Amino acid sequence: MNYSSIARQYFELAPQVGVLEGSGTYRGVAGSRALGTWVQFDVRVQQASALVLEARFLAYGCPYVIAVAAWIAERAPGLKAGGGLPESVVALQQRFGVPVEKLGRLLTIEDAWNHAIKMWHGSMRSRP
Numbered sequence: 222m223n224y225s226s227i228a229r230q231y232f233e234l235a236p237q238v239g240v241l242e243g244s245g246t247y248r249g250v251a252g253s254r255a256l257g258t259w260v261q262f263d264v265r266v267q268q269a270s271a272l273v274l275e276a277r278f279l280a281y282g283c284p285y286v287i288a289v290a291a292w293i294a295e296r297a298p299g300l301k302a303g304g305g306l307p308e309s310v311v312a313l314q315q316r317f318g319v320p321v322e323k324l325g326r327l328l329t330i331e332d333a334w335n336h337a338i339k340m341w342h343g344s345m346r347s348r349p
Contacts, residue, residue: 224284224285224288224318225317225318227288227292227316227317227318228284228285228288228317228318228319229284229288230288231287231288231289231291231292231317232284232285232287232288232291234291235287235291236291236294236295237276237277237278237291237294237295238277238278238279238291238294239277239278239279240261240263240277240279241263241264241265241275241276241277242263243265245265245266245267245268245274246263246264246265247263247264247265247266247337247338247340247341247344248261248262248263248336248337248340249261249262249264249332249333249334249335249336249337249338249339249340250262250333250336251329251330251332251333251336252281252282252329252332252333254281257281257282257283258280258281258282258283258286258325258326258329259280259281259282259329260278260279260280260281260282260286260290260329260330260332260333261278261279261280261333262276262277262278262290262293262294262333262334262336262337263276263277263278263337264276264297264302264337264338264341266302266341271301271302271303272298272299272300272301272302273297273298273299273300273301273302274298275297275298276293276294276297276298277294278290278291278293278294278333280330282326282329283323283326285317285319285323285326285327286326286329286330288317289313289317289319289327289330290330290333292313292316292317293306293307293313293330293334302338302341302342303338303341303342305334305335306330306331306334310324310327310328310331313327313330314327
């Protein structure tokens with residue numbers, strides 16, 4: 222397959238790969254390795270401002286999955302928690318040149334991100 226230069230760059234470098242732990246960290250997971258795509262995002266959120274301070278990811282899938290997850294994690298700091306991805310799935314598809322038949326993989330990435338943010342929202346509701 223012929224990957225775009227940005228897809229190759231983020232696949233090869235995979236910035237922000239890894240895990241976060243500790244206070245203010247929330248994890249979201251989506252997909253299945255058995256089905257070919259699995260993504261995990263860890264986000265650290267500053268409670269007072271509801272801003273994402275940092276993000277890390279782990280992923281199993283095609284190079285597009287790794288590249289897009291890396292790009293999202295790299296751009297996450299400063300995002301408002303609950304504001305969604307830095308770009309829409311369609312914009313990410315265009316930015317990285319993801320073929321239409323792999324669009325479902327981008328939706329799995331979005332689901333993992335949304336799950337991490339949902340975990341943060343849930344923690345905020347349980348506070349006194």
